[in-house]
Amino acid sequence: MSLRAVVDRAVSRLLAPFPDVSRRWAERSATARAEGPVPWTAFTKRFADARVAVVTTGGFHLPDQPGFDCDRGDPSFRAIPGDVDLGRLAITHTHYDTRDARQDPNILLPLDRLRELVDEGAMGSLAPTHYSLMGYIPQIGALVEETAPAMAEGLRREEVDVLLLTPA
Numbered sequence: 001m002s003l004r005a006v007v008d009r010a011v012s013r014l015l016a017p018f019p020d021v022s023r024r025w026a027e028r029s030a031t032a033r034a035e036g037p038v039p040w041t042a043f044t045k046r047f048a049d050a051r052v053a054v055v056t057t058g059g060f061h062l063p064d065q066p067g068f069d070c071d072r073g074d075p076s077f078r079a080i081p082g083d084v085d086l087g088r089l090a091i092t093h094t095h096y097d098t099r100d101a102r103q104d105p106n107i108l109l110p111l112d113r114l115r116e117l118v119d120e121g122a123m124g125s126l127a128p129t130h131y132s133l134m135g136y137i138p139q140i141g142a143l144v145e146e147t148a149p150a151m152a153e154g155l156r157r158e159e160v161d162v163l164l165l166t167p168a
Contacts, residue, residue: 027090043162050161053082053127055151057135058101058108058168059093067092068134075142077133082126086111095136096168108166127158133168 009138014060059068061078068074070092091098101108111130117123131151137143155163 043087045161046122047162049066049124051125051127051159052114052164053125053155053158053160054109054111054114054130054166055133055162055168056108056131056168057133058096058105058166059091059098060089060105060109060132061092061136063088063090070094070134070136073136073138074134075137075139075147077131077147079154080109080111080130080132082111082128082130084111093134093136093168095134098168101168108168110164110166112150114164124161127155129154129158 058081062068062080062084065078067090068076068078086109089105089109091102106112109130109132111126113125114126118126131154133147
């Protein structure tokens with residue numbers, strides 16, 4: 001592990017009890033601002049008929065997928081199958097304390113909980129594919145121009161009605 005990764009991990013553990021400090025840092029270091037009105041469409045479907053997908057910035061990936069570049073930041077994503085055994089997933093991320101997510105991946109990738117909702121009939125179905133990114137992405141241009149459109153196309157293709165975003 002690089003020195004930067006060690007420092008990032010230590011800082012994330014030190015700042016975890018102080019969310020206001022993290023929020024102020026994020027506000028000052030933001031490299032992109034939203035422009036124009038937020039696109040909004042009212043949700044009119046019943047949840048019992050809806051298909052749900054998860055997008056997380058937790059840095060999850062399958063063992064045969066490459067890990068994320070924690071030193072330079074990484075705008076890429078990893079496609080996670082909806083039927084994956086969460087115990088198989090690895091986490092490559094040094095910009096938050098990953099201990100709890102490693103112990104219970106459902107904290108950031110709640111596929112087991114969503115499967116329970118589907119089994120109970122409260123949610124229609126799980127999407128075949130979910131997406132994981134690493135939250136440290138200084139390459140905003142690549143995220144906006146390549147990564148987000150590619151994920152959006154996959155979500156459209158799989159007819160996802162509800163998207164659960166879980167930031168790490």
